[in-house]
Amino acid sequence: MTVTLAASETATERPLALTLGDPCGIGPEILARALVAGAIPGAFVVGDAAVMRRALACQGLEAPVVVVERPGEAASVPAGAVAVVEPPGLPAGLAALPWGRVDARAGAAAACCVRQAIVWARAGEIAGIVTAPLHKEALAAAGEPYPGHTELLAAEAAGPGATVPAVRMMLANEELRTVLVSIHLPLREAIEQVTCSSVLETIRIAHRSAALWGQPRPCIAVAGLNPHAGEGGLFGDEEIRHIAPAIEAARREGIDARGPYAPDTVFMRARHAPGHPGEFDLVVAMYHDQGLIPVKYLGVEQGVNVTLGLPFIRTSPDHGTAFDIAGTGRADPSSLIAAARMARRLSAGCSR
Template identity: 60%
Template sequence: MPNSAPPLPLLITQGDSAGIGPETIVQAFRDAPELLRGCCVVGELATLRRASACLQAAGQLPLPVAVLQTPAQAWQAPPRCVPLLPLPGLPGPQPWGQVSAEAGRAAADCVQWAARAVLRGEAAALVTAPLHKEALHAAGVHYPGHTELLQAEAAHHAGVVLAHMPVRMMLASDELRTVLLSIHVALSAALQAVTFDNVLQTLHITHQALTRSLGRAPRIAVAGLNPHAGEGGLFGREEIDVIAPAVAQARSAGLDVHGPLAPDTVFMRARSQPGRPGEFDVVLAMYHDQGLIPVKYLGVDKGVNVTLGLPLVRTSPDHGTAFDIAGQGRADAASLIAAVRMARQLAGVA
């Protein structure tokens, strides 16, 4: 019988060339070669070669870069190398640790190209190395981060307006998952985003996404906005007027939702530890820092950023570009490796 075709490859974008993204990519291919088999980097050749050289300068084992012509060739890449699909026209590596419009533009171009390839069915999933929001802005990219850029690409591919492609950010580790009601907006704007419709929509997006990955309906906890979840209206009425009605509506639709619960204890209740699973599978947080601080405190090296609501699988490490240590060979690839592992699981790629 003829051999079956290999599964679709996974794409990894190079991130901001002035940051630690390229270094962590080289480290990941070096430290987890079996997990990274069938993955290829979308980026620029000199950038990846410099990243490998900086590891060598720090006394670590470098890897050669193998240039591919198509994503499908990732499965035929030789072992102990970094498979690269180079995009034409990208600028070379920018100075370590400096905000650069050129690096911002290159990072965005890689994400857009890779997202379109996944949406066309040429790859199974997308893992994005960190980009720098200030560099994006300097490059004239009118999106504050990966999530919003990917939302726009997915909406364009589907032929719908952005409002019809709602997405949410989830940060996940082996101990805790949190989903954010709003993402990269000022705190004042985040408070305005706490509406009945937004809470209910986020609950449905979370339920649908985690039902697929867990194989069952998730137990969702909803954090309150105010201290002690408002203490019966003493510290604010958002829980009474907005959040609780949305929770009730979701429960009437069959979702396993609990809350609003005191935000200073709900994350501890949801945390899973060896021999002691958490009470909940995920916590819906009312704004960015409320949800991300608990996961990052438990270990930045374990966290994975997952975009929910997209018609493609996208994961990312939960750290940034780390300009202060870029080029020194000190970056840790553990979060990127975790992001690749989760992308494989979500995409069903063995």
Template identity: 45%
Template sequence: MTNDNAVLPIAITLGDPAGVGPEVILKALGAMNAEERASVVVVGTRSVLERAGPIVGADFGLHAFGSAGDAGSVAVEEIDLPGLPLPFGKLDPVGGDASFRYIERAVRLAEAGKVAGIVTAPINKEALNKAGHHYDGHTGMLAALTGSRASFMLLASERLSAIHVSTHVSLRDAIGRATTERVLATIRAGHTHLKRLGLESPRIAVAGINPHCGENGLFGTEDVDAILPAVELARAEGIDVQGPISADTVYYRAYNGAFDLVVAEYHDQGHIPMKLIAFDTTVNVSLGLPIDRTSVDHGTAFDIAGTGKANHVNMLAAIAYARKLAASKKTS
């Protein structure tokens, strides 16, 4: 595999072709100059992109990945699939299968050293599963495609970041998954990532799982039994970590500069504060994989697909983060 990430493009997967992915991708590309557009490749179906072009006023051309294009045009790694384009906003297994095929190809490109990393547009989990691809979302799918034992979801913004012990599972299952081993692995993953980005000694806080961290057993013993031991083990490894800290205060403290990262015990515990303070700019980052992947932190927005109303700011943030990760490879 080549390590010359200076010349490798970022791959952007199209997402569900019936959603807003094609529109936000083209809007984001339209906000770039010709040199910046030359550093990306869209993995998807060209006809889906071409349909979205007039909707968002895209005024640049498309060319096949690996071939020379006109100045300012965008490379497309074509995935030619039957049944596309779909009607806008239609939940369809065809769209779910297309979403999977785009991601699968992008992963293989990254593994082969042909792209520096992946940025994913939104997929619809119901359509994905109806197509026979039984994953809880991008994170689990990427772990399976890359043969990784585990992966971690990090939500990153300028003033607050959170990494999740579990994501798309029921609250009941999330409590069971907050084991000492998994919490420790999550702390390690966050610590390694922040050091890669240049923080010499990342300050990490671990949120408690019960109200007030259980109040010494009054509201549950999970914090003492499972989470505290993970924090103590991480400290023994030299990681600057505190916790468990009550979730109703830890995000406020992190937002105001006390910590660089919060370990969230389950999906909503991390997503709610992140979307409250940085809804349009939070980037979803997958850790623990052999490839780099970032994503927008919003859904397919079927209700506005095809209208041109979808905001592309989050896509720009995801692309910028992917480029930052690629740059960190060059300097590591």
């Protein structure tokens, strides 16, 4: 069932925009489950109403899909319903695409939804963006020049002709936070990104952003790149030439940065667990897998991806499109719900 509200029905509180993600993956399913359960109040889907109806049906959920015209109208949608704003330019026929398949139309749809959410975020119409997973192959098949969400958001956050902001990816749960120097790069290229300037910029972004979650002066551990953090140059000299100078420069700026520490133990030292208070508030990691494996090992269901450095709030679940279970109704919305809660928390920090 689809219900349409009139444009005059508006709300005063800014909602969260939940982008559709890849319509062939589990994004629509976890969005539907979370919204019908009332787990993400004050939110709407940027996406395709027919896709959301299909997601509800595959899980045996009965709930109305309410099409609204603007973000502010989402508050008028009844509890238990799914509010959807369909952005202009959305490809047709998305609900007919097969589950679990790479399709250029799906990649184009995911990018279209993110771009529209960015427009609303820049205009101050929404509290933040929570992105459901997209598929990088589908994004590339659609002709998008970006390898993932983070790069797309950074490129378009400031508007046409403006300087692209320096952003970093943080993966976080209640026990551990890691911020990455580089993101979606081949490992050889990621190692080349470990320079004094890039490490220092990562430390600065992490330091500034921590105030949003209540840590105006965080203790930041910086991981080394090489085994044993280079062992004094025996196993590589990036720590001596780049990482240690970046830490020293950050400390001169008043940032509590420490290290470089051996990457095989620093995450254990930073972990906050019952009976084990962590030594650090967050860890700066040198490349994608170095920082993400420790957080994901602690439980994908509570992990949240946060893009630091944007002029608005953006979070996402820490899992992908899960094509292998898409359409089965088995997808767990826990990480999406955690991402929405994080977005609200960070939005409150921005407004202080």
